[in-house]
Every structure is written in C-alpha cells, then in structure tokens.
Amino acid sequence: MGNSWTPKKNNSWPFKQRLWIALAVILITFSGLITRMVYLQYHHYETYLGLAEGNRISVQVIPPERGKIFDRQGRILADNRPVFSLSFTRERIPNLAESINDLQVLFPDLDPERLEQFAQRILRLPRHQTHVFPVSLNEQQAAVFAAHNHKFPGIQLTARQKRVYPFGETTAHLVGYVGRISEQDMARIDRARYRGTDIIGKSGLERFYESSLHGQPGLRRVETNARGRVIRILEQIPATPGEDLHLTVDIRLQQFLEQELAGRRAAAVAIEPSTGQILAFVSTPSYDANLFVDGISHSEYNTLLNDPERPLINRASRGQYPPGSTTKPITALGALELGFTTMTERIFDPGYFEFQDRRYHNWRREGHGWTDLKRSIVESVDTFYYKMSLDMGIDTIHDILAPFGFGALTGVDHPGEQMGILPSQAWKRATHGQPWFRGETIISSIGQGYNLVTPLQLAQATSILANRGKVITPHFKRDLEPTMHQLPIRNRQNWEYVINGMIDSVHTPRGTAWSSGRHIQGYKIAGKTGTAQVFSLNDQLYVEEELDKRLHNHALFVAFAPAHQPNIAISIIVENGGGGGRTAAPIAIRAIDYYQRELR
The missing domain is CATH 3.40.710.10 (DD-peptidase/beta-lactamase superfamily)
Incomplete structure (x- = not known):
C-alpha cells in the first residue's frame, strides 16, 4: 500500500488580513476620538469648563439679617435669634416621600401636617433650589440629626435667624408678625432681593416697614464635594442688614x-x-405673634379664626364703632x-x-x-x-x-x-x-x-x-x-x-x-x-x-x-x-x- 501526499493549506494570509482590518478600525476609532477631543478642547473649551466648574463650585445666597424693632426707650420688641433648621435640595434627594417618613421617625414631635405641607410645597418649586423647613430644632434635635445626616442625602442642618417677639400678645397688633412668602407676595416683591429668604412682613409694622427692615442679600462662591458639602469659600459679598426701627410707643x-x-x-x-x-x-x-413666624398649622389658625372673641381683629385701627x-x-x-x-x-x-x-x-x-x-x-x-x-x-x-x-x-x-x-x-x-x-x-x-x-x-x-x-x-x-x-x-x-x-x-x-x-x-x-x-x-x-x-x-x-x-x-x-x-x-x-x- 503506497502513501498518498496532500499539500498543506496556507492560512497565514487571511489572518494577516483580519489583523490589518482590525488595526485599521482601531486607528479610525482613535482618530475620531482624538478629533472629537481636539474639537471639544479648542472650540467648546469655555462651555465645558463652565459646566465642570458648576459641578465643583456653587453660588450661595447670604440672607440679610432683618432689622430689629425697639420701643421709645430702646426696649426690643422684635429680635432675631439663631436657630437650627433643615434645608432640602430636592435634586439631591433620591426619594422625598421616604425622607419625610424617616424624618418623622427620627423626630416624632414634628407636626406631620406641617411636614406634608412643606413636602407639597417644594414639589411645586424648581428642583435645584434649596428650601428651608421653617421649624426650629433645639440643640438636642440638631445633634441627633447631625449623627444621622448620612441617611438623608440632600437634607442639611442649617443655621438661620428666627424672628422672635419678646412681648408676644402685647405687641401682636402693633408690631405684627413675619411669615412665609406666599404666591401673592411673590407677585409684588423684587424676587432678586428675596433670594435665600423665605419670610416677609405679614401684618402691622413688620408689613408697613418691610422695605427698610428686610435689607439686601449677599453672595458666596464655595467649593463643594460630590455630596454638596462646602470645602472652602472662594469669594464672599456680605449681606446688608435691614434697618432697625425705633418706635414712639412706650x-x-x-x-x-x-x-x-x-x-x-x-x-x-x-x-x-x-x-x-x-x-x-x-x-x-x-394672640401670640410668635405662632406665625415658622408657619401656623391649620388647626391652630382655625382656633384663632373661630374664637368668638375675635383676637385676630385689630380693634385699634380697624374696629368701627x-x-x-x-x-x-x-x-x-x-x-x-x-x-x-x-x-x-x-x-x-x-x-x-x-x-x-x-x-x-x-x-x-x-x-x-x-x-x-x-x-x-x-x-x-x-x-x-x-x-x-x-x-x-x-x-x-x-x-x-x-x-x-x-x-x-x-x-x-x-x-x-x-x-x-x-x-x-x-x-x-x-x-x-x-x-x-x-x-x-x-x-x-x-x-x-x-x-x-x-x-x-x-x-x-x-x-x-x-x-x-x-x-x-x-x-x-x-x-x-x-x-x-x-x-x-x-x-x-x-x-x-x-x-x-x-x-x-x-x-x-x-x-x-x-x-x-x-x-x-x-x-x-x-x-x-x-x-x-x-x-x-x-x-x-x-x-x-x-x-x-x-x-x-x-x-x-x-x-x-x-x-x-x-x-x-x-x-x-x-x-x-x-x-x-x-x-x-x-x-x-x-x-x-x-x-x-x-x-x-
């Protein structure tokens, strides 16, 4: 039986073809990427630099301190007290409803009606804006939240000035009170002047002299990390405080x-x-004007409104007899x-x-x-x-x-x-x-x-x-x-x-x-x-x-x-x-x- 010989098939050329084709694709792809990078780098440099800076640098509004109100002998009738509150930035909150529920668990004493009202309010406003929940936290509550802050992304502990009326009912109809800025208020105010502020004079002298009491806001450019925490202050224009009001009343x-x-x-x-x-x-x-500063609940307001003695009526200048x-x-x-x-x-x-x-x-x-x-x-x-x-x-x-x-x-x-x-x-x-x-x-x-x-x-x-x-x-x-x-x-x-x-x-x-x-x-x-x-x-x-x-x-x-x-x-x-x-x-x-x- 004789041996038969079959020549071996040469596969080297097709392999080289595939290699060159792959290399060409890679070169073309990298050429496109390099071209795109050069295009973005030289033609859209300013645009993307601004966007990059925006991720790192933010501008914060500094609210002005409201002017104080004094009687004719210098006794203070309306003051500002530093307090802690919670500020919400909705675009950084994964699930607002869950965060509200978790807050209620953390602070059982918080009025659930007011929390719900606040949640409904910020849902109607721009996602990127920061809104302060107008309820003051005491030092113990502030410490509790600070310890659990990692569980509440987009919610920060904020120091703010709260309006306080030392004489409560005695000056309510005279001095009036401040309250949350409403949609009706927004229609009549200079919005730029009220950036970073959520209160405005609602009645009495607080309302009449609102323009001078309010002051002018300042600005602060800050560097923040990915979680929004401030790393350092880059530039600051201080706010101009409101003018103090000295009254004739004793x-x-x-x-x-x-x-x-x-x-x-x-x-x-x-x-x-x-x-x-x-x-x-x-x-x-x-009535106690302090009830209105952080926003009065519906039940509290209805109690005042339905009181047969009509405590909300200013009889001194509105009562007609x-x-x-x-x-x-x-x-x-x-x-x-x-x-x-x-x-x-x-x-x-x-x-x-x-x-x-x-x-x-x-x-x-x-x-x-x-x-x-x-x-x-x-x-x-x-x-x-x-x-x-x-x-x-x-x-x-x-x-x-x-x-x-x-x-x-x-x-x-x-x-x-x-x-x-x-x-x-x-x-x-x-x-x-x-x-x-x-x-x-x-x-x-x-x-x-x-x-x-x-x-x-x-x-x-x-x-x-x-x-x-x-x-x-x-x-x-x-x-x-x-x-x-x-x-x-x-x-x-x-x-x-x-x-x-x-x-x-x-x-x-x-x-x-x-x-x-x-x-x-x-x-x-x-x-x-x-x-x-x-x-x-x-x-x-x-x-x-x-x-x-x-x-x-x-x-x-x-x-x-x-x-x-x-x-x-x-x-x-x-x-x-x-x-x-x-x-x-x-x-x-x-x-x-x-x-x-x-x-x-």
Whole structure:
C-alpha cells in the first residue's frame, strides 16, 4: 500500500488580513476620538469648563439679617435669634416621600401636617433650589440629626435667624408678625432681593416697614464635594442688614393698658399731641405673634379664626364703632364758632325732645332741667344737641367734624386702617340712594345713627382738640417728620370754654367721669364719656340686666392731660362695657395717671 501526499493549506494570509482590518478600525476609532477631543478642547473649551466648574463650585445666597424693632426707650420688641433648621435640595434627594417618613421617625414631635405641607410645597418649586423647613430644632434635635445626616442625602442642618417677639400678645397688633412668602407676595416683591429668604412682613409694622427692615442679600462662591458639602469659600459679598426701627410707643404704657383691658373686647390708643407720636396702641384680646413666624398649622389658625372673641381683629385701627357722646365737645365747639349757640343760651331738658310726634330720650330719663352748653358737656345732656342739630343740619355737623379727622384715614404708618363713616346728605344718596331725614340728624348729633369711628380716629380728634386746632399726623416711627397744619380759629375763648367743660366732666361732682377722676391731684384731665347703642331701643327703656352681654352698650372715653399743657391724649372703647363713665373712664384715667407719675 503506497502513501498518498496532500499539500498543506496556507492560512497565514487571511489572518494577516483580519489583523490589518482590525488595526485599521482601531486607528479610525482613535482618530475620531482624538478629533472629537481636539474639537471639544479648542472650540467648546469655555462651555465645558463652565459646566465642570458648576459641578465643583456653587453660588450661595447670604440672607440679610432683618432689622430689629425697639420701643421709645430702646426696649426690643422684635429680635432675631439663631436657630437650627433643615434645608432640602430636592435634586439631591433620591426619594422625598421616604425622607419625610424617616424624618418623622427620627423626630416624632414634628407636626406631620406641617411636614406634608412643606413636602407639597417644594414639589411645586424648581428642583435645584434649596428650601428651608421653617421649624426650629433645639440643640438636642440638631445633634441627633447631625449623627444621622448620612441617611438623608440632600437634607442639611442649617443655621438661620428666627424672628422672635419678646412681648408676644402685647405687641401682636402693633408690631405684627413675619411669615412665609406666599404666591401673592411673590407677585409684588423684587424676587432678586428675596433670594435665600423665605419670610416677609405679614401684618402691622413688620408689613408697613418691610422695605427698610428686610435689607439686601449677599453672595458666596464655595467649593463643594460630590455630596454638596462646602470645602472652602472662594469669594464672599456680605449681606446688608435691614434697618432697625425705633418706635414712639412706650412698652410700659402698652403693657399697663393691656392689663387694664384684660378679659374685655376693647381698644386703646394714646398719642402725644404736640408731636403726633403714638404712645400706646392696644387691642384686646390678642394672640401670640410668635405662632406665625415658622408657619401656623391649620388647626391652630382655625382656633384663632373661630374664637368668638375675635383676637385676630385689630380693634385699634380697624374696629368701627358709633362714637356716642365723645363727639359732643367738638360739635359744641363748632356750634359756638359758627354762631348756632352761645355760652349763655339755655334750654329746658325734661328728659326728652319731641319732633314730628316722636320722643327722643335723654340718657337720664328724668332730665337735667335748665341746661347751657357747658353743662351739656359736663353732664352729657343729649337734649341740648337734639334741638341744636335741627338748626345746624347734618351737612353742617359733617363740616364741623370732618377737620378733626372723622370719616377719613388718619394717614398713620400702619396697614389696614379703616376710615369709619361721617354721614351727610350726599353720603346717604351715594351709599343708600335715599334722601336724608331730619330725624336722622337728631340721632347723629349724639354720635349715633350712621356714624362710625375707629379708636385711632377718636384719639387723633382728641389730640387736635388738646392742641387747640393743630393737626399732626399720628405715627409710630420715632424719627418720622409728620405733616401738620392749623385749623382756623375764630375765637380762642370758644376752645377754652369747651375744654373747661371737659375738665369739669372729670373734676366736678356733676361730671360723668367724676367718680373716676376725683382722686387726681396736681394736674387736670379734660375728658368726655360716651355710650354707644349696639341696637335700636325703639323708645323702649334700656335695662342692662335684662339683656344678653353682647347687646350691652359700648363704653367710650376720650381725654387729654394736663389739660392746659397736654402730653397725652387717649381714647378707649370697651365693647359691651355699658356706660362709658363706669367702664372706660376709670381705665383711661388710671393710664393717664400712670403715665404722668411713672413714665414722664
């Protein structure tokens, strides 16, 4: 058997082909990458450098410190306190719902309603922005979170300034409060100025002077690591703090009046007549303004909102009440100046005034007998004004009261002031589409009917009377230059005659405020009581004991002292307080005496 030989197949060439093809692909690929790298390096250098820096360097906003608020003696009414809070950056939080749940486990005392509200809020805002959960953590809570911080990516412990009101309820209606910036606020503010800030003045002086209290934010460029922690500060532009606000109010008088009015629905305003500086601005009941700083819960807010005593209402400048007999001195002055009566004219008061088959009763049913103008002020004789008003007419009464600020805003540097109502024929036609009736003039002459005033307006009118016609805009800011002008005076004796009637009202046994003022020694108080009906009696006898408390008359009192060199003018209104001489006058006179003997 012979051997057969088969030549061996040469496989080297196909292998070399594959090798060269692979090498070519690699060269082409690397050439493309190098070309792309060169292209990006030389043509888009600035763009990608900025992006790279953005991963490493961030710009942080430095919120400004809010200006503090002081009373006239330098006592602090609104302060800033350093506290710890949690800041959330949503783009760094893997699962917001889980993080919120874990926080609730870590801090069982945190209000779950507020946590949920906050979570819903930041879901509506840009992912890259940092938002502070407006709840203060104490030192122990801050330490607990710091120990567990690694479990909460995107949530950091942050130091911030919290607004604090040391006097709580005493200054709530005066100073107001700050709160979280709302969508409505965003529509009216400069957003750049509020970067890094989540609070804004919501009410009171915090709102009125927001622009100066807020300040200007600063900026900080920082280097951060992958977790967002700051490694070093590269550049810093400090924030400009807000301006401090120095007030005319004396917190001691404010506290005194608040204590005197405790347990009542009431308001008191005191003004220094010669300057227009407001010394006290009290509304009771009140509320703790500190509740609103970090955001009040729905349940807490509803409790305040549904309280039948209405603590959220600022009665001092928003409460509107019939002025009652407190307008009699001004009406009497106008009647003297215009010649509708004289210092010697007398009428007989049987206890009522008859007009068109109707009797308009005096507050003293048995009457005062023969009465002149001065006695009508001292004893508050309604009948004298009933008769005189028909001669004057409602438009004349309107023109007498208007220069004293009734029916108009005072222009005070405080938000939300109401203007009240000063009726006239034109006002009724415009408002009700009806003519004016003479019977309405009679009841308007003693501050009833359509007449409405605020305690602030009453204090301002009393201040003008104390100033003998000098009108100065009431204000809270200590260094504010108020506007002022002088009312025309036809006869100075008329002013002194009326003021002497107010003095006798406090310092003589016949006066309606005699029981409250008889102990005053060393100076004289000029005052006038007032009683305002809550509902129409329809000629029925008013028996307070038979009426529900809410139907009792409002009690009013206005005064200034010392009568011939006044340094304080005051108005007080006590809702359903009954007679002004019995309820409001004692409080006002005690406050005046406290001011004269302790604060001057």
